[in-house]
Amino acid sequence: MKTVNANGARIPQLGFGTFRMPENEVLSILPKALQSGFTHADTAQIYENEAAVGEAIQQSGIARENIFLTTKVWVANYAKGAFAASVKESLRKLKTDHVDLLLLHWPNEVVPLEVQIAELNAVRERGLTKHIGVSNFNTALMTEAVRLSSAPLATNQVEYHPFLDQTKVLEATATYGMALTAYYAMAGGKVPNDPLLKEIGEKHGKSAAQVALRWLIQQPDVVALTKTATEARLAENLAVFDFALTADEMMRIHKLARPDGRIVSPDGLAPAWDGAA
Template identity: 35%
Template sequence: MEPETADTVAPESCPTTDGMPMLGLGTWQNEDPEQCAESVRTALETGYRHIDTAQIYENEAAVGEGIAAADVDRDDIFLATKIWISNLESEDVLETARESLDRLGVEYVDLLYVHWPARTYDPEDTLEAFSELYDEGLIKNVGVSNFEPEQLEEAIETCDVPILANQVELHPMLPQEELQETCEQHDVELVAYSPLARGQVFDQPVMQEIAAKHDASEAQVSLAWLREKGITAIPKATSEAHIRDNWASLALELDEEDVDAIDSIEERSRKVDPDFAPWN
């Protein structure tokens, strides 16, 4: 699956929402340390300023190496990681968050997520620890991930610190309309993981038609569709070609007809569906 090149040149910078760049590099399953560090460095030197990782990815050290190797100032990078579901009791949050910072080689992260509302997650206990990390300056923002509307609203009511973002699977086959509405009502940013549906967007006739119309790739179309909706995307990419192809999506402007056509896709597909997910 070779990436195509958009007809236009991508801008040098990326639009932001609440200080968070709307296109980031996801690192899930980027487990080879050398490859992970190189993809992070390549992305940053391409223009990306948003890097996303997690404790469970077991690549925080490699992500940190990539950040250190890139010719980009740390303060210009929006760095996010996530606390795993076995570490969500307050003392574990405080301890393992510091361990994550050590592995990343940084003094703070820009966004720390509750990875899932599962296992050891307790809204009051967990989010109190997140607020403590915020007050200490170890994290700049609090986020949640894989929260359904009811869990999100509970977190907003419980946490002493504003919830910046909810990171969920979101793509043309899983548009999450109800969650979009809830996030908009509460001024919470949506961050889309698996925004290409693990490659499924390449096989969608609607995406193929719009890609051909704009001389773009289906990946670029999906990322541009998300941006049109005000949603941040963090596609995983390891090769320089895919990193640059995704970055070029910033130059692609979809018209209303394109957006409506994508919105009309009826197929539904969820790629990440563990037993402990709140919708199960």
């Protein structure tokens, strides 16, 4: 699969997401996803399915070194004494001695960012992860994280789909040589039914979901996550490398962005988001 080079991390452009997937679902779909051609899997400590992800990777028969594996440290584990232990516990569950990418899941002010970034760098130096990054950071926090980190940050994983303008985060990731990893590509179910995405899809013989995924990965240094528990959708969501959107189609999709397009903004976790450009 095509990769994005994010400060040396070669991240496969499509990743298989496992949010809100109970362990039995992970065990039934993830081996098939990996066998179908996904080479990148995304989990998190808070998803409580890391053990199933590790098991599914083993069951898939695909060699661990051929899979780009990401997990995320939960905010309750950011303190100095807890961080590395939580990562070791994640690795035990994932049945591997390292992940490819380790992210801070959400910003959190209880533990100073300086400590969080130092812990992230320390586990990287111990070889527990190849690359490090952040998730749900606004551009001010990204700038601060980049300044504090001795190793380069590979990505900021954020909500991104046609209904949300992320120009400011994209400008920041470009400045820092990072990828933007897009989550919620289906926009909570809005994407598959959108008339414009359907119309553009008809011209290419593709679904609205495929058009949205293509729109994401056609942008420079954007990686898209996609989650499905439906076997038939694995092939559909992977089939986004055999067509291209025109510049006009890309622009028309960008124009779907709305000021209220953001869906994921949990109280107590979300930072002051950057507005539209």
